[in-house]
Amino acid sequence: MSSSSRNTSVDLIRTAALIGICVVNLPFLAMTDNIPTHSSPFYDQAAAFLIEFLFQGKFFLLFSLIFGWGIEIQARSATRAGVPLSQRYFRRLSGLALLGCLHAMLVFTGDILLLYAVLGLLIWPLRNSTPSKLVKIALAMVLVELLSLALVMFWVSSLEELAPVYSLGGAFSEATLARLTDWPETFGFLFLYQGPLAFGAMLLGLAAAKSRFFEANSPGLQKLGKAMPWLVLIALPINIFTAVTANQTDVMGLIGLFSVSIGAPLLSLIYLYLLLRCAAWIRLPEVLIEAGRNSLTAYVCQGVWAGLIFSSYGLGLFDALGNAALLLMAVVLALIAMTLTGLIARRWGRAPLEAVLRRITYGAQTDRK
Numbered sequence: 001m002s003s004s005s006r007n008t009s010v011d012l013i014r015t016a017a018l019i020g021i022c023v024v025n026l027p028f029l030a031m032t033d034n035i036p037t038h039s040s041p042f043y044d045q046a047a048a049f050l051i052e053f054l055f056q057g058k059f060f061l062l063f064s065l066i067f068g069w070g071i072e073i074q075a076r077s078a079t080r081a082g083v084p085l086s087q088r089y090f091r092r093l094s095g096l097a098l099l100g101c102l103h104a105m106l107v108f109t110g111d112i113l114l115l116y117a118v119l120g121l122l123i124w125p126l127r128n129s130t131p132s133k134l135v136k137i138a139l140a141m142v143l144v145e146l147l148s149l150a151l152v153m154f155w156v157s158s159l160e161e162l163a164p165v166y167s168l169g170g171a172f173s174e175a176t177l178a179r180l181t182d183w184p185e186t187f188g189f190l191f192l193y194q195g196p197l198a199f200g201a202m203l204l205g206l207a208a209a210k211s212r213f214f215e216a217n218s219p220g221l222q223k224l225g226k227a228m229p230w231l232v233l234i235a236l237p238i239n240i241f242t243a244v245t246a247n248q249t250d251v252m253g254l255i256g257l258f259s260v261s262i263g264a265p266l267l268s269l270i271y272l273y274l275l276l277r278c279a280a281w282i283r284l285p286e287v288l289i290e291a292g293r294n295s296l297t298a299y300v301c302q303g304v305w306a307g308l309i310f311s312s313y314g315l316g317l318f319d320a321l322g323n324a325a326l327l328l329m330a331v332v333l334a335l336i337a338m339t340l341t342g343l344i345a346r347r348w349g350r351a352p353l354e355a356v357l358r359r360i361t362y363g364a365q366t367d368r369k
Contacts, residue, residue, distance in 0.1 A: 009214045009279040010069065011292030013062055015338065016275055018295060020059025022302045022334035023051060026326050028110060029306040032319055035247050040322065047323035053243035057194070057264040058271060060112070063295075064198040065272070067116055068205025069214075071127060088361055089124070093117045095360030099296070099353060107303035109179050109186040112198075113296075118191070119199045126203065134207035141200030145261035148192045153254070155192070172313045197265060214276065224273050231266050238263035287342035294341050297351035301337035309333075 027034035036044045074092070078085040100113030126134065207213070213220040242263050245256030284292070291298045308314035321329070345351045350358065 009276055010066060011284055011289045012279045012282060013272065013275050014066055014292035014295050015284060015288050016271070017059045017063040017066070018291075018298055018302070018338060019331055019334040020055050021063060021299065022337070023055045023327060023330040024057075024059070025108065025110060025302065026306060026330040026333065027051070027323060029108060029303065030310045030318060030321060030326055034323065036323055041324075043324040044322040047327045049243050051323070051327060052246045053239050054267075056243075057197070057260060058268045060194060061197060061201040061265060061268040062271060062275075063112075064116075064119075064201035065205035065208070065268075067120075068123070068202030068207075069209045071120070071123065071202075071206050072209030075127065085127075089120075091363075092357065092361040093120045095357045096120070098360075099300075099357065103300055103303070104183045104187070105176060105180050107300060107307060109183045110190065111187075112190070112194075112299075114187065115190055115195060115198065119195065119202060122199060123202055123206070127206070131207040131211040134203045134210075138200040138203040138207070141196045141203070142261050142265065145196040145200075146258060148196050149258055149261060152189065152192045153257070155188075172311070175307075175311065197261065200265070201268070216280065221273075221276060224269065228270065228273060231270050235263060235266035235270055239267050287339055287346065289342070290345040291338035291342035294345045294351035294354045296357060297344075297353040298334075298338045298341040300353060301341055302334060305333055305337055 034048070036048045071089075074089060075085050078088055094117075097114050097117035100111050100115070100117060103113055104111040126137065129137075208220065211220055212218055215221075238259050242256045242259045245252045247253070248256065310316075310318040310320075312318070341351045345354070348355075
């Protein structure tokens with residue numbers, strides 16, 4: 001993939017994914033309960049609906065797809081260097097798992113880095129599969145997601161009480177201890193709720209890299225374009241239904257929960273196609289391109305900034321803002337985090353967490369590409 005192609009496609013997808021993930025995560029970091037009630041202002045109810053409809057679970061899948069794409073890029077890099085992929089790959093996953101554990105304990109229990117490390121282990125046996133086989137297995141993940149959601153429902157119904165919600169209103173030590181207590185249960189929930197679809201997205205990303213999907217007018221992109229009308233007709237009603245029934249405890253709420261397994265991937269595919277088409281005429285600022293290449297730091301930076309804004313050891317705005325204000329703030333916060341990450345990367349060659357992960361991956365040979 002050429003540099004220009006990369007800048008206008010993969011980095012654009014990463015940028016959109018980082019913004020979407022921040023929109024979903026910020027309410028969990030800023031509020032005790034992010035579910036608006038009937039007495040909440042209309043604009044907060046509307047914002048919560050839009051987040052559930054357009055963001056929840058969709059941009060996470062785009063991020064997962066690019067993670068899978070990166071596996072093939074790592075394999076090509078190892079081949080060019082004449083070294084086994086396994087050594088670099090498993091050291092990288094170990095570093096990702098370590099950073100994920102620290103992120104979950106110190107910043108946000110909804111961390112996805114450890115989940116990616118675990119799914120990266122599971123995808124290893126499939127790394128040499130053909131694109132068509134990878135796509136077939138990815139499609140099968142929808143059925144796995146349905147079974148996984150059933151397990152989630154059984155698990156939640158068997159709990160006497162939900163895990164305690166840690167508060168950013170307390171001291172840093174208090175919040176850290178609460179995160180540590182909450183994290184195992186949260187990770188189990190994320191693995192069941194998001195794991196199968198994320199794994200499917202990674203498989204599609206790996207298949208996309210093998211088939212040169214991201215190149216302009218690739219056969220795969222043309223097929224996706226032809227499917228767009230049908231995807232829109234199916235995806236929009238399903239996701240609207242999911243958003244309307246979100247947080248309901250009746251039968252409709254249960255159906256809405258299971259509809260996530262179909263609605264979220266379909267809308268993510270629509271976003272993917274639109275972003276790839278936009279990449280033909282959108283040129284990202286260089287600072288955002290660098291942020292896309294250093295997305296690990298940009299992702300963690302979002303939670304760090306949120307802690308400084310909402311915690312008692314920061315500005316103390318926990319539970320002070322509603323969903324509508326947080327929706328706008330999330331976009332701004334994500335752009336600030338990416339801009340800062342991009343500026344650091346331009347000044348020092350790469351952002352801090354990428355430097356750490358690269359050291360773990362390559363050891364002393366950090367100058368190698």
